[in-house]
Amino acid sequence: MSMFLPLALEPIPLQRERIIMLAEAYAIYGSLFINAIFFIFEYGADKPFESIMLERAFEGMIAIAMFSTIWTALAGGSLWLFCILNSASRNDWVYGLRHWLAYMQILQLVVYFTTAVSFFLGMYNRMNNISEIQSIVFMSILGLGAVALGNVTSSFLANYMSLEGFHLPFILKVMLFYPVGISNKTLKAKATKQAEDLKERLESEKVLSKQAQAHQDELLDLLSAAAAVLGRSNADTKPYVAKLHKDWYDNVESLSDLNVDDLSKYMPRRLAQSVSTLLQQQQNDGS
Secondary structure, X not given: OHHHHHHHHOOHHHHHHHHHHHHHHHHHHHHHHHHHHHHHHHHHHOOOXXXXXXXXXXXXXXXXXXXXXXXXXXXXXXXXXXXXXHOOOOOOHHHHOHHHHHHHHHHHHHHHHHHHHHHHHHHHHHOOOOOHHHXXXXXXXXXXXXXXXXXXXXXXXXXHOOHHHHXXXXXXXXXXXXXXXXXXXXXXXXXXXXXXXXXXHHHHHHHHHHHHHHHHHHHHHHHHHHHHHOOOOOOOOHHXXXXXXHOOOOOOHHHOOOOHHHHOOOOOHHHHHHHHHHHHHHHHHHO
């Protein structure tokens, strides 16, 4: 679950985009990978097993892999639909899905493990009666490929995975990062860097929020003053400001090119005339 917490710290629009993409990826992955499970089953079971224990182990791994893959497709597809329908209306949507995402990740890890075991059992069964030299060559190639993939994956995750990912269970961390080795000093340096980045982003968002609020207050003051000229000092002009914001008119300066007809699209015409008059006065005073 900790691996998905950084996503909940991203800006809301980015969260909504990524959670839909993530659900889509799970659904497509589960739907397509089931073909690989069937291929491994057909490949391994094409030749009768000499050992009943190995045959049962092979069929058991295949059954678990098929179940996990199908369930990944079903759960991923459901999550995909839920995200499309609800992610835009809730700001806490990604955080609320943290347990669901953790479950999907566990399913994916189960698929990885059972696929690897069933694949090696199938390979062993097919190569059982061939010459020792061929078996050694094939198994060496497979072993080197697995070790190289593990080393590359561990190195990448150790250097680029978010800090929350290091809260994984101890055994899983040992499996992932054993070839690389992560020291506490390295983790502290990554934590310090991430804390500085979060602090900088928070300060930047505060500045942008203050600027947006200041511009909104300018528009609100302008419309309130225009309403006061008409004897409507108690009128609520916030809905008109909101309409202007929808078309990216965020400050008083952005209204300078609008005439009365343009302004009347966002507010009553008399108020638009009063706003236009005040804008002209401000321009004359500025010149």
